[in-house]
Amino acid sequence: MNHDEREHGRSREVVYCVIDPTPSNGLKKAYWQRVGMAFENRDGSRAVLLNALPLNGRLILRREQGLERIGREADPKDFQAA
Numbered sequence: 001m002n003h004d005e006r007e008h009g010r011s012r013e014v015v016y017c018v019i020d021p022t023p024s025n026g027l028k029k030a031y032w033q034r035v036g037m038a039f040e041n042r043d044g045s046r047a048v049l050l051n052a053l054p055l056n057g058r059l060i061l062r063r064e065q066g067l068e069r070i071g072r073e074a075d076p077k078d079f080q081a082a
Contacts, residue, residue: 010040017054
């Protein structure tokens, strides 16, 4: 959590479109494409800003981590369920 999040109690999340492997797309594992950001509003609702729309209709929101802040592409290993 960064200084702004602690001060205002709001979180930011990175929005990903996850593309699962299929015989037609040739992927060997799921591909996570960063497509936007989500911000918590003062009333607790979320504002989602997208740079792209997923064709599969599946979006994943993950709490922003330091590596995303410097522009590194996401790797599913970064987001293993706890």
